[in-house]
Amino acid sequence: MLNTLIVGASGYTGAELARYLNRHPQMNITALAVSAQSADAGKRISDLHPQLKGIIDLPLQALKDPSEMAKGADVVFLATDHQVSHDLAPRFLDAGCVVFDLSGAFRVNQPEFYTRYYGFEHRHVDWLAQAVYGLAEWQADAIRQARLVAVPGCYPTASQLALKPLVTNRLLNEAQWPVINAVSGVSGAGRKAGMANSFCEVSLQPYGIFTHRHQPEIASHLGIPVVFTPHLGNFARGILATITARLQPDITRQDVAQAYHNAYHDKPLVRLYQQGVPAIKSVVGLPFCDIGFFVDGEHIIIVSAEDNLLKGAAAQAVQCLNIRFGFQETVSLL
Numbered sequence: 001m002l003n004t005l006i007v008g009a010s011g012y013t014g015a016e017l018a019r020y021l022n023r024h025p026q027m028n029i030t031a032l033a034v035s036a037q038s039a040d041a042g043k044r045i046s047d048l049h050p051q052l053k054g055i056i057d058l059p060l061q062a063l064k065d066p067s068e069m070a071k072g073a074d075v076v077f078l079a080t081d082h083q084v085s086h087d088l089a090p091r092f093l094d095a096g097c098v099v100f101d102l103s104g105a106f107r108v109n110q111p112e113f114y115t116r117y118y119g120f121e122h123r124h125v126d127w128l129a130q131a132v133y134g135l136a137e138w139q140a141d142a143i144r145q146a147r148l149v150a151v152p153g154c155y156p157t158a159s160q161l162a163l164k165p166l167v168t169n170r171l172l173n174e175a176q177w178p179v180i181n182a183v184s185g186v187s188g189a190g191r192k193a194g195m196a197n198s199f200c201e202v203s204l205q206p207y208g209i210f211t212h213r214h215q216p217e218i219a220s221h222l223g224i225p226v227v228f229t230p231h232l233g234n235f236a237r238g239i240l241a242t243i244t245a246r247l248q249p250d251i252t253r254q255d256v257a258q259a260y261h262n263a264y265h266d267k268p269l270v271r272l273y274q275q276g277v278p279a280i281k282s283v284v285g286l287p288f289c290d291i292g293f294f295v296d297g298e299h300i301i302i303v304s305a306e307d308n309l310l311k312g313a314a315a316q317a318v319q320c321l322n323i324r325f326g327f328q329e330t331v332s333l334l
């Protein structure tokens with residue numbers, strides 16, 4: 001049995017982590033934490049997330065002293081903002097915990113990336129260099145050795161799972177950058193109220209055009225440049241990415257199908273479509289990334305769908321935990 005602490009447990013991804021870890025046969029939740037000054041400290045998690053009533057009713061505790069809270073914890077999940085994770089992860093790592101960070105604070109091993117895209121200076125370059133990028137289907141060997149797993153962002157998970165089989169098999173004509181258009185539900189912005197995620201303000205609309213931090217995250221881990229345009233949709237959760245790319249001459253649909261089969265036939269949380277088209281309604285509430293593809297001559301369109309809070313965050317974090325500690329990959333997820 002491993003003792004675990006969830007920091008940021010009152011948030012959207014934190015609550016999903018609490019649900020998964022509470023039913024995980026190898027995990028014991030020692031505490032659910034929020035910030036030291038949180039208005040929610042002392043409330044039960046199920047008061048904020050009533051779907052958890054009778055399932056997990058633990059109180060939320062103010063995180064006053066990370067070293068104290070780390071005592072007795074083997075594993076810590078950080079479901080916190082990037083800069084909070086940046087500050088907290090080394091404290092828990094120094095206390096000997098294995099850390100799974102859902103934020104972007106340790107995903108890209110280039111300190112200047114943080115100044116440019118996250119607006120803060122990275123002060124833990126040693127941990128940044130040691131962090132393992134937790135794209136679970138592709139990084140299992142590294143995850144097994146990791147002290148710090150940087151769980152990928154929601155858009156980067158859907159985008160990379162769709163493109164990686166084509167990139168690694170050199171099926172793409174790299175003269176044409178893949179174009180990723182992805183739509184996310186509003187929960188992607190977190191639980192905190194704000195004008196951008198206010199009900200009356202949300203409308204289907206692209207944002208972060210040519211500037212979103214997930215473009216360099218995707219490009220650096222894929223190893224090829226991409227054009228990435230996120231869109232906000234007027235629904236609560238789910239991401240749908242429609243990706244247009246060009247194949248090398250003479251690559252057939254069969255070659256593409258073989259590449260996807262080889263990559264994912266033994267990966268239980270990626271579902272390949274032989275017919276039909278992935279849709280958000282097929283993955284909401286589930287830990288899968290669904291992928292379909294369509295070839296017309298040298299043109300290919302790949303469609304991937306996931307729940308941003310699950311395969312795009314909490315489910316992938318628990319999948320990484322399962323890989324890290326040698327549990328079956330889908331324990332508590334399916």
Ligand SMILES: NC(=O)C1=CN([C@@H]2O[C@H](COP(=O)(O)OP(=O)(O)OC[C@H]3O[C@@H](n4cnc5c(N)ncnc54)[C@H](OP(=O)(O)O)[C@@H]3O)[C@@H](O)[C@H]2O)C=CC1
Nearest residue numbers: 008010011012013034035038079080081103188190191313
């Ligand atoms: N939402 C999504 O689809 C995805 C999110 N992510 C990433 O996961 C992380 C969490 O996202 P999400 O769940 O949406 O965020 P939320 O805004 O919903 O939740 C954030 C949580 O962090 C807590 N918190 C804030 N400051 C601190 C602090 N200093 N110490 C401890 N806890 C703190 C908040 O509680 P309080 O303020 O009351 O203290 C709350 O529990 C972010 O880094 C996000 O970028 C990654 C992939 C997908």
Ligand SMILES: CC(=O)N[C@@H](CCC(=O)OP(=O)(O)O)C(=O)O
Nearest residue numbers: 102103104153154155184188189
């Ligand atoms: C709809 C929405 O606002 N989505 C978030 C992405 C959420 C995510 O994956 O998060 P990371 O910040 O952890 O990379 C955004 O575009 O900033």
